[in-house]
Amino acid sequence: MGEIIAAKVKSILVYPVKSCRGISVLQAPVTSTGFRWDRQWMIVNENGRMYTQRVEPKLALVQIEFPSEAFVEGWEPSSNSCMVIRAPGMGLLKVSLSKPRAKVDDVSVWEWSGSALDEGAEAAEWFSKYIGKTSRLVRFDSATQTRSTDPDYARGYKTMFSDQYPFLLISQGSLDALNRHLKEPIPIDRFRANIVVEGCKPFSEDLWKDIKVNKLTFSCVKLCSRCKMTTINQQTAVANPEVTETLQGFRSDTILLPNKKPKGQVYMGQNLVWKDCYGGGGNSKVIRLGDPVSVLRQVSSTAEAAA
Template sequence: MAEAYSGLVAATVRSLIVYPIKSCQGISLRRVPISSTGFRWDRQWLVVNSKGRAYTQRVEPRLALVGVELPSEAFSENWKPDKSSYLVIKAPGMSDLKVPLIRPTKTVDGVSVWEWSGSAVDEGAAAAEWFTSYLGKPSRLVRFNDASEVRNVDSNYAQGYKVMFADGYPFLLVSQGSMDALNSLLKEPVPVNRFRPNILVDGCEPFMEDVWAEIRINESTFRGVKLCSRCKVPTINQETAVAGPEPMETLLTFRSDKDLRQKNKSQKGKMYFGQNMVCSDSLNKGTGKMIKVGDPVFVLRTVASANDAPA
């Protein structure tokens, strides 16, 4: 299998999604520039509680209903915001919130997401009041403070790469073939937004992304560094914010570490869907390179099976 796919066009980019605010809705785009931390604007903002701890859909599923908009030109090469540039935030029952894209000056300490803590830029009273009203508990909106903070990915899987407020890695890739295989087993199919990928590809066999160790899209090289173990977020309907048992119950019947990683003796009941990736361009602080919908995906290097992929 590894030999057959080496250097061949294995798939095509079907969708590209950026999530400016962690755990809120994504923005689907035709083309996206690569930055030093993933796609430009991805997970640059975070909603936190009164102690600075991250809110995510795991504990606040209503974040799924929060929509975000950025100026279309914000994804153009070398674009910089001015005083008339805003992140627009929308949610049911709420008036629109406009957050200036020009960076505010106030920083706050003690912001934390998973294992990381540091300072962040506070987006001010209006944003705090909006999210406090929407969630019904003290909340603030903060922006990653890239002027002074660095959040590195796990060096056991990738050296030198960094993210803003993403869970762990700059990119998550999922294939439509995998989605179709899963949905064929479900009584009610689920959309791909349950899995929150950055890159959705089409044209390959189900779960081929498991074995992609290195791929090329346009002029950029991506490396598969870790199978994505899934939390409860895929059980949350992104249109209603209501959680249910699926698709996790079904995935656990054929995508658990017990099924996929029989050589690994430290099985912990994890379930995998999608591949976490890094891009070599990000090591150069982002080159302004773009990938776009319709780009072919060339597979340069594979492993033999999911059992041999890092996880």
């Protein structure tokens, strides 16, 4: 099928520290593992296992600040460049964006384990105090480590500390449709999207297989199954099950995917990989607010979507 302009980019969000608050930006450089800086850091327990809001909802209140120039294509940090971290009741934590030196082994996120770069004692003490449990802040070591995406859905691609895939896209129309079912409308921050688009019908993204954002081509590899984090208010860290219960009523696998074996999941949004990430080319590799989103290929119904 031909190229159809279906939507435009409304918001771009980057989450440097897994499960902490995201940063809304005007533009973001695209890499093979996701937006630059996205989920490059993670908080781990004394056994190297990830902490997320599922178990520690107060991570929702941890704010991350970056130099604005960090999202300009080609920018490289100097020895003075820092990520600034804030949380209620805590002093400022500054983490150098220049690579730390110490390595730590046996860091794990879901099924993957490997080594990472340790951000040191000050960051460890800060997060241990805030969470109330022994913690360390670690950085993905892309020089020595690879974390592959599920080959059943996206063979040959990789990510850093995101749950499964490099990018997550949701339409504003889908959020608006959900909010019509909820007693209290919720903002998009519940869904941890990287790209929010507008101008398309609710859940149009279910059908998309290949899309172009500006001049960059992405494959939509899997509907995003939603977890407990969508129930956590990102301003208060308090959970309310209404979101999941409501999605169960019209976005469950039994409803959307009647020909597939039910897994007890609810879905909202599409996981993406950057299709031409290994192809070179001279075009700017940045996504900006307002960029057009074209659909290159789509399925005819949600029942045909990968999930």
